[in-house]
Structures are given as C-alpha cells and as structure tokens.
Amino acid sequence: MTETPSATPLTLYNSLTRSLEPFVPVHSGEARVYSCGPTVYNYPHIGNMRAYVFADVLGRTLSFKGYKLTHVINITDVGHLTDDADAGEDKMERMAAVQKQSIWDIAEHYKQAYWADIRALNIRQPAQWTIATDYVPQMVAFAQSIAEKHCYELDSGLYFDVSTVADYGRLARAATEEGEGRIEQVDGKRHQADFAIWRKTPAGETRQMEWDSPWGRGAPGWHLECSVMSGEVLGFPFDIHTGGIDHREIHHPNEIAQNQARCCTNGLDVAENSGAKVWMHNNFLVERSGKMSKSSGEFLRLQLLIDKGYHPLAYRLMCLQAHYRSELEFSWEGLGAALTRLKRMVMGVAQVRERAGEAEAVPGPRFGPFLDRFEAAISDDLNTAVALTVFDEVLALKKVDAGEKLAALAQMDAVLGLGLLTLDRGTLRLRPKGVAITEGEIEATLAARKEARAAKDFARSDALRDELAAQGVEVMDGDPLGWDWKLG
RNA sequence: GGCCCGAUGGCGGAGUGGUGACGCGCCGGACUGCAAAUCCGUUUACGCCGGUUCGAUUCCGGCUCGGGCCUCCA
Numbered sequence: 366m367t368e369t370p371s372a373t374p375l376t377l378y379n380s381l382t383r384s385l386e387p388f389v390p391v392h393s394g395e396a397r398v399y400s401c402g403p404t405v406y407n408y409p410h411i412g413n414m415r416a417y418v419f420a421d422v423l424g425r426t427l428s429f430k431g432y433k434l435t436h437v438i439n440i441t442d443v444g445h446l447t448d449d450a451d452a453g454e455d456k457m458e459r460m461a462a463v464q465k466q467s468i469w470d471i472a473e474h475y476k477q478a479y480w481a482d483i484r485a486l487n488i489r490q491p492a493q494w495t496i497a498t499d500y501v502p503q504m505v506a507f508a509q510s511i512a513e514k515h516c517y518e519l520d521s522g523l524y525f526d527v528s529t530v531a532d533y534g535r536l537a538r539a540a541t542e543e544g545e546g547r548i549e550q551v552d553g554k555r556h557q558a559d560f561a562i563w564r565k566t567p568a569g570e571t572r573q574m575e576w577d578s579p580w581g582r583g584a585p586g587w588h589l590e591c592s593v594m595s596g597e598v599l600g601f602p603f604d605i606h607t608g609g610i611d612h613r614e615i616h617h618p619n620e621i622a623q624n625q626a627r628c629c630t631n632g633l634d635v636a637e638n639s640g641a642k643v644w645m646h647n648n649f650l651v652e653r654s655g656k657m658s659k660s661s662g663e664f665l666r667l668q669l670l671i672d673k674g675y676h677p678l679a680y681r682l683m684c685l686q687a688h689y690r691s692e693l694e695f696s697w698e699g700l701g702a703a704l705t706r707l708k709r710m711v712m713g714v715a716q717v718r719e720r721a722g723e724a725e726a727v728p729g730p731r732f733g734p735f736l737d738r739f740e741a742a743i744s745d746d747l748n749t750a751v752a753l754t755v756f757d758e759v760l761a762l763k764k765v766d767a768g769e770k771l772a773a774l775a776q777m778d779a780v781l782g783l784g785l786l787t788l789d790r791g792t793l794r795l796r797p798k799g800v801a802i803t804e805g806e807i808e809a810t811l812a813a814r815k816e817a818r819a820a821k822d823f824a825r826s827d828a829l830r831d832e833l834a835a836q837g838v839e840v841m842d843g844d845p846l847g848w849d850w851k852l853g
Numbered sequence: 854g855g856c857c858c859g860a861u862g863g864c865g866g867a868g869u870g871g872u873g874a875c876g877c878g879c880c881g882g883a884c885u886g887c888a889a890a891u892c893c894g895u896u897u898a899c900g901c902c903g904g905u906u907c908g909a910u911u912c913c914g915g916c917u918c919g920g921g922c923c924u925c926c927a
C-alpha cells in the first residue's frame with residue numbers, strides 16, 4: 366500500500382479564463398495575493414465579510430500547501446464614487462458631510478470597525494494593509510506613465526481610453542460597444558466604458574482630500590488605486606487577485622486595462638498581461654428580503670449577530686459550509702444551525718484535548734487517508750464544505766490515539782480557521798444584548814434549584830427553571846456549563 | 854432590451870453517468886425525576902418536457918420559475 370506521497374495539486378478557478386487551473390506560482394515556492402478591501406465610508410455588512418473569509422481561506426490553503434504567502438489587502442479611503450458615471454460624489458466625502466466629521470476621522474472610524482470584524486472572524490492579518498491615501502504619489506506616477514498612450518484629458522479629469530488596450534472587458538465577458546445609455550454620460554468621453562484615472566476638483570471647490578497632479582488638483586480614480594498598490598507591493602505579475610463577484614464587471618476589467626497599459630503589453634493571451642495571473646471572485650451572501658445592499662439603508666452587521674448571541678465564528682462556519690463561488694442564503698435559522706454545529710465541534714475537540722494532555726504528537730498512518738481527503742477537498746478550488754465533513758469524520762473516530770487525533774485536527778483547523786483548538790463552549794456562550802438578568806442572578810437561581818432537586822422538590826425546581834427560561838436562560842443539567850442563553 | 858447564473862429532501866448546502874455527501878431540524882433510542890444539553894440510530898431530494906445512453910439528478914436541447922449584473926455594493 367503506497368501512501369500518496371505527493372500532495373494533491375492546488376486547482377483554482379480563474380475568472381479570466383472561466384476555468385479551473387492548476388496553481389503555478391510566479392515565483393517558485395511563493396504565493397503573492399492581493400485582495401480588494403473595503404471602502405471605509407460605512408460599516409461592513411456580513412456579506413462584505415464573506416469576501417475576506419474567502420480570501421483568508423485561500424491564504425490559509427496556500428500556507429498549508431507550503432507556499433510562502435504574501436497577502437495584501439487594501440483599504441480605500443478616497444476616490445470611490447457613489448456611482449460609476451464618473452460624475453457622482455466621492456463616498457468618503459459624502460459620509461464626512463453627513464456626519465459632520467473630517468474625512469480622515471470617518472476613514473479611521475470605519476477602518477477600525479472593519480478590523481474588529483476581521484479579528485472576530487479569525488481572519489489572519491495580511492502581510493500588509495495598504496491604505497490608498499498613502500500611495501497618491503505613486504498613483505500620479507502610474508498615471509503619468511500611461512497618460513500619453515492611453516488617456517485623454519477632459520475638464521473633469523483624466524480618462525482612460527479603453528480602446529487602447531486589447532480585449533477590454535474580457536474578464537466581464539461584456540460587450541464593449543452599445544449600451545442602453547442608462548448611465549449618466551460624462552461629456553466628451555470617447556467610449557462609454559472609459560473611466561476616470563484622475564478626477565479634477567471642480568473649479569471654485571475644495572475637497573477635504575485633494576492632491577496636486579499634472580492635471581490639476583484633484584483625487585485619484587478608484588480603479589487606479591488597486592493597480593498601483595498591488596503592483597507596488599507585490600510586483601507585476603503577481604499570483605492571485607481576489608474580490609467580490611461584482612468587481613468582475615467593472616472594477617477589475619478597468620484594473621486589468623490599466624495594468625496592460627502600465628506593463629506595455631497588449632493582448633490578454635498571456636495571463637501575465639493582466640497584472641495578476643489568476644482572478645478569483647467570491648459570490649454573494651443573499652437574503653430573501655432583498656439584496657444585501659448598503660444603499661438600501663439597513664444592513665446586517667457582524668455586531669448585530671453578536672448582540673443577538675450568535676458567535677461570529679458561527680458566521681464563518683456558515684460561509685465554510687458553502688462553496689465560495691455559490692450564492693449563500695442567509696437566514697437566522699441557518700446561522701443558528703451553524704452555531705449548533707460549531708458548539709458540537711468545539712465540545713468534541715475539547716474532549717480530545719483533555720485526553721491528549723500536553724504531549725506533542727504527529728498524526729499517525731491511521732490519519733493519512735483522512736488528511737489526504739481533506740487536502741484533496743481544499744485543493745479542489747477550496748471545497749470547504751467537503752473539507753468540513755472530513756474534519757467531522759476524524760473527530761468521530763473511535764479508539765485512536767488522542768494526541769495524534771488532536772494533531773490531525775489541528776492541521777485541518779489551520780486551514781478552516783475556526784479556532785477549534787482554543788475555543789471552549791463557554792466562549793461561544795455570548796450574552797445577547799437584550800437580556801437583563803445578570804450571571805450572578807443566574808448562578809443564585811441555579812443554586813436554589815439544585816437544593817430543591819436535592820430535596821426532591823421538583824415543583825419548585827421546575828418553577829425556577831421556568832423562571833430562568835422566561836429571562837432567556839436555558840438550563841442544561843447534563844452540560845458542563847449548566848446553562849446557556851436562548852437565542853431568539 | 855443586453856450579458857450571465859441557478860433550480861437538490863423541512864431549511865442550508867456538497868457532489869456524481871449506475872452503490873441517495875454533510876450540517877441543522879424532525880422522528881426513535883440512551884441518559885434525565887421530567888426536560889434541556891450530550892451520545893447513538895433513522896427519515897425525506899435532485900423544477901418540467903424531450904434527446905443521447907444499457908442506464909441521467911449528473912450530458913444536450915427546449916420550457917417554466919428564480920436570481921445577478923448592465924447604476925454604489927464583497
């Protein structure tokens with residue numbers, strides 16, 4: 366019997382070719398990944414966070430496969446307009462006006478909120494966070510380098526002529542011509558798809574964020590930022606560029622066009638010409654009541670789930686149960702299901718930990734086939750849903766060495782990122798925001814109930830249990846914790 | 854109008870040309886004073902109509918329904 370000695374090759378879906386491709390790093394043994402991060406003009410909603418859970422699993426998988434990972438996530442704090450007609454307001458400027466704060470304060474506040482969510486979801490820190498406003502000089506330089514051959518100037522700014530690069534829009538699979546004329550046109554644009562590289566501050570106005578440039582005072586275009594930051598930090602071409610599936614239509618095709626111009630290449634027949642070899646996009650988290658849209662006003666924040674008593678890692682598990690390229694249906698019921706599963710996993714691992722003791726161990730041959738299947742699943746375009754089932758199978762194995770089992774579980778959790786080796790049941794018991802009862806009161810009532818039970822006064826003990834239930838506390842005699850919050 | 858995607862059991866969600874993943878729920882059992890928690894076991898599916906095939910949920914065509922993008926969004 367030959368154990369599979371060689372690791373399963375990593376296969377990833379490349380949006381540019383719309384096909385699964387074996388991962389071949391640009392630099393041997395390395396993986397350089399750039400992920401489109403948030404525009405920090407508002408809180409992220411849980412759908413936004415799915416993109417970072419996805420990017421995190423990708424990064425963890427690359428690490429698991431032995432690649433030296435360099436991951437960069439950007440923070441956009443300027444230039445992202447409220448619409449794509451190059452005529453809208455800057456999102457940052459608008460929120461600053463609404464909240465009567467400086468744009469810098471807005472950026473800082475929402476950046477911190479985003480980072481809090483990143484931590485709560487056990488998303489690993491990237492090698493570098495790039496902040497757009499830190500790269501303005503480089504953006505100007507980038508723009509200058511492509512201006513002559515690929516851009517033209519209008520009163521409102523410097524525009525990129527999409528006809529100057531081959532295969533514009535191939536990523537989106539969109540026709541470049543026609544157009545229903547449904548978006549507001551900017552006077553003078555040569556092609557509907559042309560986009561702003563530099564937006565001039567209108568005469569007589571002053572923006573909170575503006576810089577000098579050869580085209581006058583103004584701000585960089587949104588698409589320019591990602592081309593500049595990814596190229597600066599990772600170098601063209603780098604391995605993988607990730608983002609939400611919505612970016613596949615506009616933002617990334619524009620980024621690719623800029624990269625083609627910058628690299629002085631033309632056609633996209635050679636993947637390197639797009640700046641990144643592989644473009645990956647996660648699908649949306651959807652909610653039946655409508656799309657998860659910020660502009661619709663209300664949206665689900667991670668903090669809301671926490672306030673209701675759902676541990677954030679239950680949301681991460683919910684994401685992992687589905688493939689990143691599939692739409693995922695959000696519901697409270699589904700989130701509750703994930704929390705229940707997470708609790709059981711955590712309890713199972715805790716038992717293994719107890720029996721394993723302190724001894725370090727490595728998984729023996731008994732675990733080989735399982736770990737192979739785990740790796741095969743994760744290597745198959747990140748099939749976390751199947752990988753999870755392998756984890757569960759290993760957890761359920763009887764009569765195996767606890768230390769070895771723990772080591773096997775640890776290897777898998779390093780990819781899943783659920784923190785299963787450090788979490789305990791108590792940590793998952795989040796206090797819902799709405800409840801008034803204190804834990805001291807709960808303990809007191811539980812003590813009284815214990816006495817009643819000892820005295821076989823079941824009427825009283827049941828009454829006390831009902832009393833707790835009415836306040837959102839569920840009594841569980843056979844559970845190590847003894848009680849838990851009831852979720853609405 | 855244009856481009857694209859999907860349709861799997863109560864819910865979510867994998868996957869496959871032929872032995873019906875998995876999770877949660879339900880049901881049964883163990884445990885419990887009774888419950889809950891936990892553990893064990895069990896149940897239900899592949900939108901409709903054709904075609905290819907020895908055989909299709911899986912491939913092809915049509916239909917119906919749903920969704921996304923084309924306008925800010927991960």
